[in-house]
Amino acid sequence: EPEVTQTPSHQVTQMGQEVILRCVPISNHLYFYWYRQILGQKVEFLVSFYNNEISEKSEIFDDQFSVERPDGSNFTLKIRSTKLEDSAMYFCAGAGVTDTQYFGPGTRLTVL
Amino acid sequence: QKEVEQNSGPLSVPEGAIASLNCTYSDRGSQSFFWYRQYSGKSPELIMFIYSNGDKEDGRFTAQLNKASQYVSLLIRDSQPSDSATYLCAALSGSARQLTFGSGTQLTVLP
Numbered sequence: 001e002p003e004v005t006q007t008p009s010h011q012v013t014q015m016g017q018e019v020i021l022r023c024v025p026i027s028n029h030l031y032f033y034w035y036r037q038i039l040g041q042k043v044e045f046l047v048s049f050y051n052n053e054i055s056e057k058s059e060i061f062d063d064q065f066s067v068e069r070p071d072g073s074n075f076t077l078k079i080r081s082t083k084l085e086d087s088a089m090y091f092c093a094g095a096g097v098t099d100t101q102y103f104g105p106g107t108r109l110t111v112l
Numbered sequence: 113q114k115e116v117e118q119n120s121g122p123l124s125v126p127e128g129a130i131a132s133l134n135c136t137y138s139d140r141g142s143q144s145f146f147w148y149r150q151y152s153g154k155s156p157e158l159i160m161f162i163y164s165n166g167d168k169e170d171g172r173f174t175a176q177l178n179k180a181s182q183y184v185s186l187l188i189r190d191s192q193p194s195d196s197a198t199y200l201c202a203a204l205s206g207s208a209r210q211l212t213f214g215s216g217t218q219l220t221v222l223p
Contacts, residue, residue: 033210042215043156043200048208056208091155093211099144099204101211103155 002026004104006092012110016081021107023075023092033093033101034067034077036060043091049075082111114139116203118214126222131188133217135201138182142203145177145184146211149197156200159186191221 005024013019025032034046047057049067057065066078075094079086089108093101115138125131137145144163148156162168162175162184174187184203188195198216205212 031209035211043202043211043213045210045212048210050208056206056210089155095209099209100146100158100161102158103148106155 004092004094004102006090006104006107008107009105010108010110012112013082015084015111019079019082019109021077021079021090021092021109023077023104024073025075025092025094026096026102027073029094029096029102031055031095031101032069032075033095035091035093035103036088037091037106038085038088046077079109082109084111087111114142114203114205114212116201116212116214118199118201118217120215120217122218122220124220124222125191127191127193129191129221131191131195131219131221133186133188133199133201133219135184135186135214136182137184137201137203137212139203139205139212140179140182142205142212143209144204145175146202146204147173147175147184147186148200148202149195150200150216151197159199188219191219193221193223196220 032049037043048055089106091106092104095101146161147159162177172189176185200216201214202211
């Protein structure tokens with residue numbers, strides 16, 4: 001059964017550095033999402049992506065964040081200048097023609 | 113502001129008992145509701161979804177939806193120690209059909 005994959009599983013970075021989190025969605029998915037979960041808190045929606053453009057973004061998704069689907073398979077989340085409060089688990093999710101979203105295993109981002 | 117509220121627990125039940133997990137939501141425009149299970153340090157794993165009023169059964173799991181009361185629940189029958197996890201309720205809404213999650217209910221099934 002196909003699965004969403006994410007790399008790296010753990011990323012440690014210095015404050016102010018740029019990070020790129022990568023996701024490979026299931027091939028027949030059409031809608032792509034990034035969520036994050038700060039330790040001990042709720043899973044929060046960041047951004048949705050459909051037809052090669054952002055369809056909706058939350059208040060969290062400010063100018064420091066960007067998403068791309070550069071080659072039709074990978075789906076990336078870039079944080080331009082990381083802050084301590086960006087430390088969290090970042091989950092990629094995808095959905096096909098139904099609304100059911102399947103999550104990747106996540107990337108743990110630690111900002112020092 | 114869309115909110116999904118869950119009783120945070122922790123909830124403990126003995127092995128073989130029925131575990132009952134509850135959730136309320138604020139956005140009447142929410143179309144579908146999902147239950148995910150999350151083990152510590154892992155990603156949400158889909159259990160089941162429901163979008164019509166009433167009950168929906170899938171194996172040991174039954175989801176219930178009451179749109180008038182804006183209430184969703186999940187029953188787990190014959191609970192097993194392996195069911196011990198945090199259970200996340202999520203509501204689907206918005207033009208991009210994104211999920212709004214509750215804070216989760218931590219369930220422990222005691223052998």
